Amino acid sequence: MMDKNKLECGNQHIQAIAYQVPKSGNVINGDSIYMKVTNEYFICAVCDGLGSGEYAFHSSDAVRKEVEKNHDKDVEVLIEYCNQVLKDKRGATLCILKVHFLQGTFTYSTVGNNQFVLSCPSGKFIYPLPILGYLSGRPQKYRCETYSYEKGSKFIIHTDGLVITDIKSLASSSSSIEEIYNYIDNHAKTGKDDLTYIVGQLF
Template sequence: MTKFVRDNIEVIAHQTAKEGKSFCGDGYYFTATDEYFICVLADGLGSGEFAYEASSAVIAVVEEHHEKDIDALMKLCNEVLVQKRGAAVALFKVHFATKEFVYSCVGNIRFFLYSSTGKLTYPLPVTGYLSGRPQVFHTQRFTYEADSKFLLFSDGLNIQGIKSLLKAFLPIDLISEDIKKQYPSTADDATFILGSLL
C-alpha cells in the first residue's frame, strides 16, 4: 500500500498480483507539483512478466514526462508499447488552480469522481488497449469541488455501490480498508487508487 499526502490532496494506492505470479501486470504512478497532481494506472494485457513489462513501460514514460498535457502523454504511452504486450491505460491530471480534472482512458479501467454535493462522475473509457497502433483518444475535462473523492481501479476488481462507498465522508484510510475487506482479489492482478481533494 502506498500513501501520499500534500496540502491539497491525499491518496492511497493498493495492489495485489494474481495468485501464483511473481510479477504484477498492473502498474501505477502518481506525483504532485504546486500546480497539479498526475496519476496513471496501466493494466498490462494478461498477467505475469510480459504484462509487467508493458505496464512498466507506460509508468516510466509518464514519470519522465509528467509535465506534458494528457493528450501528449497518451500518445507517448501508446508509442512505448510498440512490440510489447499492450496495456489498458487511464491517465488524469488535476489542476489545482482551476479545480479541473483532465482525464483519458483506453481499456477496461474504471474511474469515479464523487463531489461533496453528491454528484457522481464516471467518464466512459475508449474500448480496446494501447499497443502502438494508431489510436483515437477521448480526453475529457470536468471540474471538481473541495472535499471531492476519486476512485480508479483495474478490472481485477469489480467494486459495486461506488456512490455509497464514497459518500460516507469517511477518511480514505477507512474506505480503502472497506474495499480490501469486501473485494479480496487473487484471480487477477488488481489495483485501486483512492484520493481525496482537500
C-alpha cells in the same frame, strides 16, 4: 510507503492512497501505478498490462516510466507517448488523471476497462466512460475530458481486477479515504486477476 503494496502521496490539495496485489499464484503484478504531486498539480496513471505476470508487467512498467519522464505534459500528449512506447510489446490498458489545483479542474483519459468515479460533496458524480480497446502502438482514438471539481471530492480509480459492488456509494460515503481503502482491502474479491486501485480526496 507503509508496506510493499501500498503507496501514499499528498499535500494541502490532495491525499491519495494506492494499492496493488498480484493475481493469485503470481509473484509479479502485471499492473503498474505512477503518482506524483507538486504545488500545481497531481498526476496519476494506472496501467494494466494485457494478461498477467512478467510480460504484462513489461508493458505496464514501460508506460509508467513514460508518464514519470513526462509528467509535466498534458494528458493528451502523455497518452499518445504511452501508446508509442508499447510498439512491439504485449499492449496495455491505461487511465491517466491530472488534477490542476489552481484552476480547480482535472483532466481524465482512459483506454480499456479501467474505471474511475469522482463523488462531489454536492452529490454530483463524474463517471467518464472509457474508450474500448487497449494501447499497442497502433493508431488509437482517445477521449480526454476536463471537469471542474468541488473541494472535498473523493475519487476511486481501479483496474478490472477489482470486483466490488456499488463503487459509487463507497466514493460518496462520509468515510475517510483511509477507511475506504481499508474497506476495499477487506471486501474486494481477489485472486483471478491482478488488482490495483487508487483512492483519493481533493481539498
